[in-house]
Amino acid sequence: MSSDTCSDTHGGLLIFKPSPDLPPPLVAVGIIAWLKKNLFSSKINSLLTIAGVLFLWKTIPPLASWAIIDATWTLSPNPDTINPGTTEKTGACWAFIFVKFRVLMFGLYPEQFLWRPILAFAIFVLVCAITIFRILQTRLLIVLWFLLPFPLFFLINGGMGLETVEQSLWGGLMLSIGLAAIGIIMSIPLGILLALGRRSKMVVVKSLCIGMIESIRGVPLITILFMASVMLPIFLPQGMDINNLLRVQIGIIFFSSAYIAEVVRGGLQAIPQGQIEAASSMGLKSWMVTYLVVLPQALRHVIPSLIGRCVALFKDTSLVIIVGLLDFLGMIKASAQDPEWLGYDAEAYIFCALIYWIICFSMSQYGKSIERRNQW
């Protein structure tokens, strides 16, 4: 034992003092240590690092010059000098996106009413901001999100004084976000109910839930959309008419809720029996045990996969093109095929990818922030 560990004695006993902490050696911290640990930790890793740098060296400059340096950003003021479809510059023609922007965002929505979807979008962004910055309590937030679709639908659809806009004119990113947002808002509670029902002791409830989950999961989304759009009207009694968009929306909700049910069930199974026993031993009734103790923990466990489902749902809305709805991707496709603007597929799809990426990445970042906030 070193002398400083027991420099004192007390009543004949040696007194234990922990040794002081020393700073780590310099090779273990700082930039060099980081490089060594992350990029050059072994021969293979060093090779991969060099190969990666070479790859970026070869691809980034031409990409940057195409997308930014040589790109055309504005329409030429004199249309005679350039024919549409040919540009002086060799790079991308982003002017194409600007020209098509309105269609990409709102579809064929009439121009004189455009303020309505723009206002709706502004409200939507505001509510997103309220959610992200936690301005309201969770309980109020949930209520807010449930109520949100009604005024927004009214704004876009019209009625009660506002002029009605035909739903066949709706399209673009507005349609994608609308279908996805309502899909997410409705399918999470429905999915939770299905998951709870699947674990219920009541045989009828249980078999209904299992039947629904498994039959929906057994078919591709395209089939469900097709059923909703084409087959359902055949089966509905005469005179009963549900419009196409609503049928598609319901199809999406059911599809998504079946998957969410299975995600949530995974979380429910992770809750130890002891938690349920402890809660019920205090006299909590079984719905309270589920609502207060089991669900909050189960949902916390499944946030990553739940966010994954929401991202997938948003991307899946692009399938509505097969039932004749022109969502964002549909509009991109249509714009790229515009005979006056042929040859801009690359710009169209890159823009499309960028917008999808921004939205999906934001969702997963938000998911991460909930996870961090609910660590215990």
Place this chain on the structure above:
Amino acid sequence: MIDNPIIEISNLNKWFGNFHVLKNIDLTVNKGEIIVICGPSGSGKSTLIRCINRIEVHQKGKIIVAGTELTGKIKNISNVRKEVGMVFQNFDLFPHLTVLENLTLAPAWILKISKKKAEEIAMKLLTRVQIQDQAFKMPGQLSGGQQQRAAIARALCMNPKIMLFDEPTSALDPEMVKEVLDVIKQLAHDGMTMICVTHEMGFARQVANRIIFMDAGEIVEENHPDEFFSNPKWDRTQKFLHQIL
């Protein structure tokens, strides 16, 4: 002690599938009495006390707790459960709530006490188990001993007439066993009716009014602590004590 039974169990039988866990158990516990149940693992000790608040359902026999019979189908089991507090081996605090919220949850939802009043009661109990400074932490940030004391306080929050302890110190580091046992001793001293399943024989000798030794689903011996340790009636008891002391 004056006979004032608060728990009456007669001819209790329970099976897990084909396995006969509890065989013809008869036990009466008087108000204020402290009973320690010991025995080898698998002997049915935990199952017995879990039957008392009906976390396990028995198949034969009769259990009467605080005047309510727990036999057959009963509607308001939560009325009985709020009279019977239970503390588990693994604490089972709710990890997503703070310690204080763990305590106030049931009083707020079952007894319909206002939040402020419930927190007041909870703080008093946390002070009683000496972890008042941990009230706003999450259970995961507490040591095992502190968690178990919080779990005891949580059970006391419902102001129960009876406390059940299911091996409350078995999952604890040796340094923390004492702090939990001290809290239980304090409760015993205050006159709480308690049934405690434990292997802490020193504790049993100190606080128990009666010690029950179980093996293979039966009560083998029921005795006064001094007699139990110095002069057991049964060879099985003697053998058990030999193993653990």
